Amino acid sequence: MGLKDVKDLSMDTGVQQMLAKAREEGIDTAFDRAAKMNQCGFGSTGVCCKHCLEGPCRIAPNGKGAQTGVCGANVDTIVARNFLTTVTEGTASHAEHAREVAHAILEAVEGKAPYAIQDEAKLKAVAQGLGLNTEGKNVNQLAKEVAIKALEDFQKQHGTLNWLKFRANSKSVENWKKLGLLPVNAHLEITKAMARQVMGGDADPTNLLLGTVTMGLVDGYAGLHMSTDLQDILFGTPKAVKAQYRLGVIKKEMVNISVHGHIPLLAEKVVEWAGKLKDEAKAVGAQGINVVGVCCSGNELLMRKGVPVATNYASQEMPIITGALEAMVVDIQCIMPGLQTVASCYHTEIITTLPYVKMSGATHVEFSTERADEAAQEIVRKAIANFKKRDPRKISIPNEVTEAYAGFSVEQIVEALKAVNAEDPLKPLVDAIASGQILGAVALVGCTNPRVKQDSSNVALAMELIKNNVLVVATGCSAHSLGKFGLLSPDGLQYAGESLRNILTAIGQANGLPALPPALHMGSCVDNSRIADLLNALANYLGVGIKDLPVAGSCPETHHPKALAIGTYFIANGVDVHVGVNPQVTGSELVVNVLTAEKENFPVTTDGLFGGKLIYEEDPVKAAEIILNRIKAKRKALGLS
Ligand code: XCC
Ligand code: SF4
Known part of the structure; x- marks a missing residue:
């Protein structure tokens, strides 16, 4: 099969340019590997079981062939x-x-690692939320108590996750309690989930799906919310910040280091040491050190430090192909093993940092919080040493850079709204939704996937929604897509419906800006917690459940299991979740009906139990229509026109 035209692989012209360069140099990228890898029909529909050595068993489609596994497990x-x-x-x-x-x-706080608490106000708020007494305690004492509360969520044998009790919507909690879904501790629930999946474990498909909901709650509270809260405490709560996107942020005359992965513990230190060691970079003939972000580490650094973002998931190999990247430092998740193969054609050093995430052929610099400074220095010095190893004939950096705004934490959004109504900051937002000036809100989250034309579905869906006066908030790699195509900038309001444009202009001007962008960048994937916090605040303000709000979530170009965990968490709270990529469950009518409520009057559906369901639609324009109709139905149920 011939390779696709690079124009059909990504909307980003810089990525297209690098894909063409890779092909000329005989380098395989994820986009070309995707074309060569046929997707198995059994796996694609979720009907292949490998849970024991009697198998693999796979169920033939249309009732023709084996309809149960060796053990008798059916397709559902x-x-x-x-x-x-x-x-x-x-x-x-x-x-x-x-x-x-x-x-x-x-x-x-015990003086064993070189970090200091950056956000005392957040610390206090989180401590109070967790029910801790804050009186007369200094910062380190309080932070220690908060950390212990967090670690309890991986240890305790009774009760419910502390973070769930702190962050969850009370109406949602009542419902989960009634259904017996409340998680005790994260490790216990993950172990239990593994135990019930094992051969001869849980065989009731509906019960298994309810088990996924408990997993979703663990993901939401002991994953997303806890990560965001603790990272804000340690590194500061994001504020609006100007950002730059695209491969053009890589600078020819600088030592370039990209940070890739998810946890900001190392990434923050790399930025710090890049600043401190710039004279050493000058000594080798560079003008300085340029740190750029990839994927969610990129989002974390962007939100708190304004570090520019080079690229998102599907095109993570492209910074290397510019020929001007000295090092790519990675921690966990979404790190393609293919990076090392590409890097071996250039001078770029891939540096893994965690003992449980290594890559053969890559350099490993062990990172632990105790030796965070040493590890970061070592990494930055390795990058500096690589500057002289560049092959000038291989350097070609796309020159486009797009400007955007990021940093919209809930705290920042409330701050911006205070400029309109200091006493009652949520009122302007709620009024705009009630009057229909803002039809509803959609969280555009998730990834890019080399099987989908990069950025195209993320951007098309967002355009369709804002045209219909829906406010878009974004996280993860899909936020990068919107950033690259102008939707995280006030200029993007040209694509917005009139009433949405008017309100975002008014709020922006009250804050001394020309306008707010039509899509608000709320952070990394764990920061989907921020979106949940905003929904919880709106629901409480209105005295309704989250399930009643005219909102939805969407991941048009997802690729990662994490996205399905996040989606499950939102569905459990009554939020519809659209996926634009095959979720690999279509082999079972029962599972499809429970998750999507496609068939009317199906006895058990997530829509019936929680008020939210899965929407699977690959066409972004059709998906927008389905989402808009659901938003309108939820408005109607609230008595809004
Ligand atoms: Fe990974 Fe978070 Fe997806 Fe991006 S958005 S591809 S999960 S890096 Ni989380
Ligand atoms: Fe086959 Fe059952 Fe074993 Fe799965 S658990 S591989 S269906 S025998």
Whole structure:
């Protein structure tokens, strides 16, 4: 099969340019590998089971051939169980992220790690939310108590996750309690989920799907919320910041280091040491050191430090192909093993940092919070040493750079609204929704996927929504897509419906800006917690449940199990979640109906139990129409026109 035209692989002209360069140099990228890899029909529909050595068993489509596995498991059990496996993987990733940060805070306040608490106000707010007495305690004492509360969520044997009790909407909690879904501790629930997936474990498909909901709650509270809260405490709560996007942020005359992965513990230190060691870079003939972001580490640094973002998931190999990247430092998640193969054609050094995420052929500099400074220095010095190893014939950096705004934490959004109504900051937003000036809100989240034309579905869906006066908030790699195509900038309001444009202009002007952008960048994937916090605040203000709000979530170009875990968390709260990529469950009618409520009067559906459902639609324009109709139905139920 011939390779696709690079114009059909990404909307980003810089990425197209690098893809063409890679092909000329005989280098394989994820986009070309995707074209060569046929997707298996059994795996694509979720009907292949590998849970024991009697298999693999796979169920033939249309009733022709074997309809049960060797053990007798039918297609519904197999699909539901595979879905639980996927959601468990995603949840484990986020729980491990949160636990690492909790541990870092403990080390920091005990003087064992070189970090200091940056946001005392957030610390106090989180401590109070967790029910801690804050009176007369100094910062380190309080931070220690918060970290211990966090670590309890990985240890306690009774009760409910502390972070769930702190952050969840009370109406949602009542519902989960009634259904017996409340998680005790993250490790216990992840272990239990693994145990129920095992051969001869849970075979009831509906029960397995309810198990995924508990996983979703672990993901939400012991993953997303805990990570965001603790990172804000340790590194500061984001404020609006000017940002730059695209491969043009890589600078020819500088030592370029990209940070890639998710946990900001290392990334923050790399930025710090890049500043401190710039004279050493000058000594080798560079003008300085330029740190650029990739994926969610990029988002974390962008939100708090204004560090420019080079690229998102699907095109993570492209910074190397510019020939001007001295080092790519990675921690966990979304790091393609193919990076090292590409890097071996250039002078770029891939540096892994965690003992449980290594790559053969890459350099490993072990990172731990205790030796954070040493590790970051070593990494920056390696990058400096690589500057002289560049091959000038291989350097070609696309020159486009797009300007955007990021940093819209809930705290920042409330601050901006205070300029309109100091006493009652949520009122202007609620009034605009009630009057229909803002039809509703959609969270555009998730990834890019080399099987989908990069950025195209993210951008098309966002355009369609803002045209219809829907406010878009964005996180993760999809926020990069919107940033690159002008939707995180006030200029993007030219694509917005008139009433949305008017209100965002008014709020912006009250804050001394020309306008707010039509899409607000709220952070990394764990920062989907910020979106949930905003929804919780709006629901409480109106005295309704989150499920009643005219809102939805969408991940048009997802690729990662984490996205399905996050999606499950939002569905459990009654928010519809659209996915634009095959969720690999279509082999079971039962599973499809439980998740999507496609068939009327199906006995058990997530829509019936929680008020939110899965929407699977690959065409972004059709997906926007479905989302808009659901938003309108939820408005109507609230008595709004
Ligand atoms: Fe990964 Fe977070 Fe997806 Fe990007 S958005 S591809 S999960 S880096 Ni999270
Ligand atoms: Fe086959 Fe059952 Fe084993 Fe799965 S658990 S591989 S369906 S025998």
